[in-house]
Amino acid sequence: MDEGLAWAVPVVLATLGALFFAARRAGAAAEAQFWGSGFALSAAAFAFPLTDAVIPTKLIAFVSDTAFATAYLCYAWALVIRYEGHRLLRARVALLVVGVVAPIYGIFVVDSLPAEVLASDLTCMAQLAFALVTIRRWPATWIDRGIVAISWAIVAQNLLLTASIPLTIAGADPTEFFGTTYSDLMFSWALLTYLGFALLALSAVMSELVNGHRNDALVDPLTGLLNRRGLDQAASEPRPRQGDGVIVCDLDRFKQVNDTWGHEAGDNVLQAFAELVRKVVGSAGVAARTGSEEFVLYLPGAPVHLAASTAKVLQMAMHRFDWSSTGITGPQTASFGVSTRRHSEALEHALRRADRLVYTAKRNGRDRIEVDGSSDGLKLSVATA
Known part of the structure; x- marks a missing residue:
């Protein structure tokens, strides 16, 4: 894999996460905190494997899988907040636990990269899909419809990556991740889908922030009536x-x-x-x-x-x-x-x-x-x- 592409993904995701955190500090809705956390964790998950020269590979795999699982919980929770989904927090946390524990079996028990990746991909996909099917408010704007559409695209992407495992990483162990076709597909697709995902979500958050400030300029803060x-x-x-x-x-x-x-x-x-x-x-x-x-x-x-x-x-x-x-x-x-x-x-x-x-x-x-x-x-x- 090209090293420039490998580092481009976490750098872009970290930058997007920082923009969400800045929006939250400027008064954006609580969902911005979860979007920011999700993209920051995804950046860490993509960046950590690039440190394999100094950190044991199996530890890298465990930390990356944990970061991905937590990132997808953050994405799911941001969607729940934005679209008034059923919270079902215990079920979502249970999926997180499975997303952390299941890859351990592939990493430390059977020493199998396909088993690790299968467990991680399926649980991340399930976390996001679970949030999407529990949405109670159908998106009214094209930006929100785009967010939902690209969220489903990420679910489909994870499903396709999972289906490709027998062809792209069959027989590999966790130390051989960067030599697989799977890693090339994962980083290339991530740069496209995550970027679109983040830009749509950021556009929605910033649009509401600007409208909120505009409305604040028209409202008396003490009574809530117009000024x-x-x-x-x-x-x-x-x-x-x-x-x-x-x-x-x-x-x-x-x-x-x-x-x-x-x-x-x-x-x-x-x-x-x-x-x-x-x-x-x-x-x-x-x-x-x-x-x-x-x-x-x-x-x-x-x-x-x-x-x-x-x-x-x-x-x-x-x-x-x-x-x-x-x-x-x-x-x-x-x-x-x-x-x-x-x-x-x-x-x-x-x-x-x-x-x-x-x-x-x-x-x-x-x-x-x-x-x-x-x-x-x-x-x-x-x-x-």
Whole structure:
């Protein structure tokens, strides 16, 4: 075997493993840790046999087979995490144990390279195939479908290598591995399939990482609602011609909450209110925290009377909520301004009208809903229940 090719495989795999670890440190999902571990272990498994000049051959074979078995468990677990497969951890660990113990028989008992390779290939193939057949969520994107397809290709590759054993390493002992046709096939195929496998998985992980950071830039970290940038983006999407409902709500006397019970209680109040908002809005629109205690509910296609009804539902939900769970005493109320964003209108104009109505609600005693009736020259005021 060409020495350059022999070293190219572990170097490439180690580099790919390092990229997965870097992605995990940058905030990628937990699967990146297992992808990285799998490729790092595979790199070690391919590299260790190249040290046969200084390390006993049988020890090399045992360590390499163990590294391969563990690497395939890592690949399997990454697939389970990514595609919500059945975990079945005990069964997977049992396969790992078999993958470590079975090659020992070929290495140390019968001193047979075919027996060792057969045991290692079959258990690695079984580990990956077991993960694939337990996938519960069918991949939705072409990248994910590619990952599943190339995973099955690796299973098939292992099966073909296993079937080739009588022709490629018949009668050899573990010390003769690098003189066999099997080793040439194994390293050549590995460079292609592992590279494709890794690049697809890395593309999927990095794509989600980038999208996650992009989404983080649109979300308020305390409440999980959109921030102002996220609201602007949501409001820029194509809209129905009849206009959209806009509700601005401002928590009443929120500064007193922080001054009296502390900022932790204040944060709890904000989070509890955000959860009420989420339940009320549901799939009818989006909600954002646009200021310290100011929130906006944006309801595409909702006329003003429907937006006013939504504000009323939220107000009543606040009245029913047990605010003592947040660390404060007594109720927490809010003042609401309800407006409509016309089809051709900038969001900012509708928000300004709703803001003015919020101040009107506060002047009129707080815990009120002021509704913009400017389309017919009328302003409605809905007092607290």
